[in-house]
Amino acid sequence: MKFRKSAALLAAAFTVAGLTACGSDSDAPSGDSASSSTGIKGAVIGFAQVGSESGWRSANTDSIKAAAAKYGVDLKFTSAEGDQTKQIASIKTFITQGVDVIAFSPVVETGYDAVLQEAKAAGIPVILTDRAVDADPSLYKTFIGSDFIKEGEKAATWAKTEFADDAAVNMVVLEGTTGSAPANDRKTGWDNVLGKETKFKTLASQTGEFTRDGGKKVMEGFLAKYPNINLVYAHNDDMGLGAIEAIEAAGKVPGKDIKIVTIDAVKAGMEALAAGKINYIVECSPLLGDQLFDAASSVLAGKDIPARIITEEGEFNQAQAKAALPDRKY
Amino acid sequence: MSKLTSQRLVWPVAVLVALLVANLMANHSFLSITLQDGNLFGPLVDILRRAAPIVLVALGMSLVIATRGIDLSVGAVAAISGSWASMHIVSSSDRTSVGVVLVAVVVALVMAVVAGLFNGLLVSVLGIQPIVATLVLMTAGRGLAQVITNEKILYPDNTPGYKLIGGGYLIGVPFSILVAGAIFALTAALTRQTALGTLIESVGVNPEASRLAGIRATRIILVVYVFSGFCAGLAGLMLTSNSTSADPNSIGLFIELDAILAVVIGGTSLTGGRFSLWGTLIGAFIIETMNSFVVIAISPRSTDVFKAGVVVVVCLLQSPKARRWFGGVVRRPTGRRTPPPTVSPTAPDTAPLSVPAISVPALDGDHTQDLETRTS
Structure with a gap:
């Protein structure tokens, strides 16, 4: 890991020394109010x-x-x-x-x-x-x-309102990297709000490693086993986006047949939310x-x-x- | 020969069947295959589709390992090719254009071939040990991929032509399965219908003797690394296409280990000199079937333990010594003569030792001879 990263740096230095560093062009100051105060x-x-x-x-x-x-x-x-x-x-x-x-x-x-x-x-x-x-x-x-716990609580609070009229909710969870603080805390936060609600039934919970590919793979497995999923709680946007692909491939409509709530609010996630494929996103800025x-x-x-x-x-x-x-x- | 092959493959096949049964028990609709919008759909199709990149990388790896080499750079090469293709698509003005996708794919594959050529030159011409030579690209390659994507995660979406490669369908069948199948058939034909396979094996047994026998060992080694690079590049395209995302840090991460595992499970010896393409194919299916089982039946916290357990079982099953030992344990209660007491204490020690030698065959006469020639 260590070696890989330093080699990455080395390769970067050798290959395109002249390339602009990422973000160096995004420093447009939007306001001077801060500097004066x-x-x-x-x-x-x-x-x-x-x-x-x-x-x-x-x-x-x-x-x-x-x-x-x-x-x-x-x-x-x-x-x-x-x-x-x-x-x-x-x-x-x-x-x-x-x-x-x-x-x-x-x-x-x-x-x-x-x-x-x-x-x-x-x-x-x-x-x-x-x-x-x-x-x-x-x-x-x-x-x-x-506050990752707070994020999980916000997601759960939305789900509680969204499914207020339903008698039972079949949920699957796409967890983050096993053992990582965001994965642990986002689960804790969710359980703080909905842990005692018996109508929310967690059919399965599996790690999607915070990646799109992982989310897609795990969701494919869930869809194959559980035909009646109502809600996906993904610990980040990328896994939610992967789940969307799996849901579409299975002939269901993400955001309607299966509702999705994720955390992060990166641009790709926001686009999917605006397009109606995700139902709610809690920001992790x-x-x-x-x-x-x-x-x-x-x-x-x-x-x-x-x-x-x-x-x-x-x-x-x-x-x-x-x-x-x-x-x-x- | 075919009898020998079937015997060698019997254990991997048994493990694959066991995993399929385990999947069926965890999910009763596991074997169902339905038509979804005119496309084949079902858990088995998912497994085949997901196994396609591993099959490709493992095919290249089989030939490399047969020459007594190893290619650790496949994951990084996949990252380079997937990143470049995604970058080209993302930065193009018309993502739906077939021309853009063709350029992306062709250039990415050329980069992968060049990477393979680089590995091959280090190994064959400069005589650097394969594990060291390919380590160079394994580490630097991901750096290159980061440079290509400007250290960002790219999303080559809304590009039907690119989506086809890893996540699309042709005549109802996932396209990636067709591609992997075609490359498999081509490799099998080239190595088993011509002398190429034998030449590769002979280089693996003894490069110097092969050279003296008139085989251009250098060229053959170069060719297998180039092929491995090409396969890795294609796998990189499939992976990024399937997930519609290119993260240089995670494309094909640890796929080299999956590929080596598939090759070894399939009965190809890491000491070179022989390979089994069918074994490799079964090995890749075992890995993906195991992954599919893990998703629906194993808690994330015990995933690694479960996988390690399966791998150990497969390896032990393939070791004649371990099989004999287990046989002895099983027979004991039937009243037969127990093995001499000296065997039992040593057996637990010898069993793990025999794991790396999984596929050194007790069955295959002429290759055993080869091994002897080599060691002497």
Whole structure:
């Protein structure tokens, strides 16, 4: 894995050194309101990204770069390509350079204590984004990210209303990568709301690995075994999109014969929602850029900020998707 | 010869049948095949369709392994070809145009062939060990795929011509099954109806002796890697077409392991010198039938354990030593003479050891001789 990522980087460097980096052209500052209201302009902020493993992550990177341009921040951006050692090395470099704030999305949950201590000793505040670490909370200022449990609860709340008049609901679940935090928490969130509702019957629950191909494969298996599925709960859009293909191949109409609720709200998912093939999407936003620099400016101004900042996230039904689609960035 | 072949395949076939029965028990409509909008539809059709890319990659892998090589780069090559084709379609102005799809497919396959040629040159001309030589592309290839897609996941949708390759139908049959079937028939004809198969095997037994006997070993090795690259490229197109998405990090991820597993389950020895295309085909079906069973009957948390269990059973069944040992255990209660006590303590140790030697045949006289020649 480690080898693959570094080789990927190497190949990228060799082959098309001149190619524009992804997202470098998307930094159109949309408003200057932010820069006037904060004293963060000109501050040096180091951001150590996990890598570029998914479309969600690319959108996350783009958002941070765009927000940096908007706030007039001098952003030092590094990407660890999924390698914790590399990420720690870039955080250490930030410390040596004496940046004003360090922010990063930890590759894994543990092993950051030493480098966080170093940052603290150097008096550089640290902000975590998207993923948490298992370390002493006094070592970082705040953690900005989604509440996966809440997302599962929102999806379940929609289902509860949608099927309020039905006597029984046969549901199948396309789980995320087994053991991953979003998969675990989105299941917990769903169960928090509907766990005790006996009319919601889970026929089957299987991992689709968060991929379109996985979602399609698992849904094909479910459809072959259960002729009477009413509802699909997919832990992300991609698996839901795969399920749509399987449902269509089986001669049923996704969104009507079988209703689908997913989480993420990436562009492809929103398009399917607008086209009526998905019924509801709970947003898991990668657009953390603005919140990150807001938090950074508060920290630099010496203000207290909450230890946990939850990403501003919406929910979309089919009509809202149609309205939101033209401005969708990712 | 055909008798020997059938004996060699009897265990993989038994496992395949057992998995089919298990599927039937988990899902009573497992065997039903219906017409859906004029197309064949049913769990068995799904299994065949999903097995198509594995069959393709495993066919190439069979020939490579027969020359005593291995191709670890197939997954990355699939990623390169799938990514390029998807990128071409996504960035074209008219996605429905047949010309766009043809260019995408042809160029992607040419890239795959070039990748195979690169592997082949490293192995045959430069004499680098296959596992090392193909590791280069296995790692760098995905990087290249990321560069091609600009590190984004692409969705080549609304392109009927491309959808056909992995998810479409021709005269009611999934097109990918037809393609994989055609490539299988072609490979079988070329290797078994001509001397090519024997030449490949002889290179695997002893490249130097083959060269001295007048066989152009270098060229044959080059050809099998190019073929493997081509098959991987085609599989990459199928995978991205079937899921209408091209994620350079996940296209064909670990397909090299599936392919090697299919080849080994099918009775082709990793030590080279022989191969069984039918065995490979059955091996690929075993993998996909197992995947289909896992989806409907095994909890996600125990999936890997179940798969490992099946693989261990298949491998043990193919090991004559392990079979003999199990036979002894089964016979014991019938009152027959128990094996000497020295056998029992050693047997558990020898059984796992015999796994890599799965297909070193006790049955096949002339090849046993080959093995001896080689080791001496």
